[in-house]
Amino acid sequence: MGTSHLYTTTTTVVIGAAGGCLVIDPAVTPDDIGVLAAELRERGLRVVAGFSTHPHWDHVLWSAELGTAPRYATTANVAAVRKHRADGIRIADDEAPGHDPDLFGRLTPLPDTATTLPWDGPAVRVLEHQAHAPGHAALHIPSEHVLLTADTCSDIEIPLLDPNASDAVADYRHALRLFAAVSDVRHVIPGHGSVGDGAELHRRIAADHEYLDHLAAGGGDTDPRLTEEWLVKSHQAHLEYLTSTAGGR
Ligand SMILES: [Zn+2]
Numbered sequence: 001m002g003t004s005h006l007y008t009t010t011t012t013v014v015i016g017a018a019g020g021c022l023v024i025d026p027a028v029t030p031d032d033i034g035v036l037a038a039e040l041r042e043r044g045l046r047v048v049a050g051f052s053t054h055p056h057w058d059h060v061l062w063s064a065e066l067g068t069a070p071r072y073a074t075t076a077n078v079a080a081v082r083k084h085r086a087d088g089i090r091i092a093d094d095e096a097p098g099h100d101p102d103l104f105g106r107l108t109p110l111p112d113t114a115t116t117l118p119w120d121g122p123a124v125r126v127l128e129h130q131a132h133a134p135g136h137a138a139l140h141i142p143s144e145h146v147l148l149t150a151d152t153c154s155d156i157e158i159p160l161l162d163p164n165a166s167d168a169v170a171d172y173r174h175a176l177r178l179f180a181a182v183s184d185v186r187h188v189i190p191g192h193g194s195v196g197d198g199a200e201l202h203r204r205i206a207a208d209h210e211y212l213d214h215l216a217a218g219g220g221d222t223d224p225r226l227t228e229e230w231l232v233k234s235h236q237a238h239l240e241y242l243t244s245t246a247g248g249r
Contacts, residue, residue: 001189002039004032006096008156008192009058011036012148013045014141016121020048023066024139024148025059025191030098037065049119052107053150053191054136055080057088057095060105072117073107074128076135081105127182131168131175132160138179145186145198149179153204154193158211158225161238168241169212176205215242 002011006028013036014022021040026033040047050071052060060081062071073081081088082105089101110117110126117124117139125140132151139148151160152175161168179185179201188201196204207223214220215238226232 001195002032002036003194004028006032007058008194010189010191010193010195012189013040014121014124014144015045016048016119018120019044019046020120021045022049022051022117022119022121022124023047024051025053025061025150026050026063026066027061028058029096030063033061033063034065037063040066048121049117051117051124051137051139052077052081052105053139053148054133055084055088055105056133056151057092057104059150059191060088060107061092061096061099062103062106064100064103070108071106072110074126074135074137075109075112076128076130077133077137078107078109078135080134081107127178129171129175129178130162130165131172133162134165136175138175140182140185142184145184146189147179147182147185147187147201148189148191149201149204150191152176152190153179153188153201153208154190154225155196155200155204156193156225156227157190158220158223158231158235159208160234161241163237163241167245169216172212173209176208180205215239218242 009027011026012024047067047069052073055077122143127138185198188196211223
């Protein structure tokens with residue numbers, strides 16, 4: 001796993017059979033992805049599959065250096081990327097310039113009935129939910145006791161709600177319950193933030209529920225993760241969202 005300086009973004013590589021590997025959310029600058037590609041080459045690894053956890057710009061990036069393997073995503077993710085493609089490319093250009101726009105969000109939808117990734121390597125379970133973004137998926141690798149929570153359960157970010165959802169809080173709580181039900185997690189890897197152990201996963205699930213409890217009561221502003229201006233703004237947007245959707249739930 002690697003972590004970029006930009007937004008403490010994580011990229012995860014899972015090693016499969018015969019020198020193949022799966023690359024999850026390669027990010028975030030072209031340089032970061034170049035370093036990743038070089039490291040894979042050095043280790044004699046060939047990318048045989050990619051995965052995008054959700055349709056936000058920093059999770060649908062790629063580089064020609066990573067090759068032409070299918071980059072899987074949920075159907076809802078693929079649809080959302082398609083819909084907001086131009087915006088996504090523009091934001092990527094502002095935040096991490098130099099990506100090839102042709103490769104932006106070129107995703108392959110998983111069959112709707114798929115519960116694992118179609119690749120030659122350890123079983124990777126797809127836990128689809130709607131927290132934070134449509135078609136969001138956490139990945140569980142039972143043999144490694146790893147849970148990748150993507151943009152939920154972070155030690156450095158409050159729960160970030162999907163402003164377009166009709167009940168973003170319920171969606172978020174549903175995802176937290178999905179994660180709580182996964183047994184024997186020993187490593188939690190968020191999309192932004194640091195890796196933790198199983199106890200840390202449960203601490204983060206509790207912290208996220210607690211934030212949502214406070215939010216429903218019009219609070220939440222003392223969450224220790226509100227350390228940056230953009231997070232404080234997101235928190236204020238959450239309070240406005242709850243006021244605009246029938247006064248909170
Ligand atoms: Zn996101």
